[in-house]
Amino acid sequence: MAEDFQIKNKVADSGLINFDIASLVPKGQRIGVDLSSFLFEGIILKEKDFRDKVAALDPEQFRDAYVYIYNSAEAIVPLWAYFLITARITEAARKVVYGSREDLEVLLMHNAIQTYDFSELMHKRVLVKGCSEVQIPENAYIELVEQLKPLVKSLMFGEACSNVPIFKN
Template sequence: MDTAPLVNRVAESAIETLDLAAIAPAEDVVAFDLAPHLYRGLVLREREFRQALKDHDWTAYAGRDVAVFCSADALVPTWAFMLVAAKLGAAETGAASVTAAPPEEVRRARFAAALDAADWDRYAGKPVVVKGCGNDVVPLDGFVQATRRLQGVASKVLYGEACSSVPVWRRPAPGAGAPGAGGAGRPAKPAAAKPVGVKPAGVKPAGPPRG
């Protein structure tokens, strides 16, 4: 009876797993929506808005990345964003950053910065599976940008899990020719040269000119 131990082929393979959720910033973006401060959902009244900012509890934004935006379809004056930024920049609140953009745009920018800081050299010459399950904290653009970065170092990019993945990209073999070119490095076949001085078949030679 064969008593050889079972071998986990997946664990022993050279495939690297990239979990983008582990790269994502730890804390989520905090949103400050200007829409609730609009009069009748249309305009912003300066006096009422200043009072609302004065009464607002800003302690929840301390050390956080804040997205200042307006979810309503209204024309908000520039000074409104500046007033909010001034409150968030006060010493007692100390927001980590303030951006005039919807929360999803701020998340995308923060994740792009996290990708820039990641160590991509560890995937050099290796097949990489980009983990796709349970990555709700990863924006869609994060998968796109990770693919582009992996193309510069990895030998292959897949999506899913190491045991069940979808091929995304593979590095071409050295010297591989373009599709339909007849193979890697194969020179094009020259056109056959036409014989010189041979008349085409079925054509009678011209007779002497008639006088």
């Protein structure tokens, strides 16, 4: 006597929308430019030498890349040095920033969140995926909540089987 039974997917039936913040991470190569490699003996900026090294940069190596310029040397570098490098590569690169790789990722996620159209989530129950294979800056989650709070019916964080309720409107 086999009884008729149905397996119900309560998560699918709940109307819960899974949102993976990793889907907002811009695709593309990340390249760091260390100013110390442009300095004389790694510590002194000599303008002529510096300009020659910047002129020797092939902008094509930065084509469609996200570039972060940093200085690993304990040398004081004038602001115009960053201007020169940026001016040399900016037409090829997608984005050029000053700072670390982490600074670049924070800015990229900020831009992605600010320009994303979240209207599809209006008045929905949203679950922001908790685990990702991609490193997501913590600040991105804060900005995501700021964007979603006025729109969604409820917001949760984690996985469907074990989520943390954040708020309900």
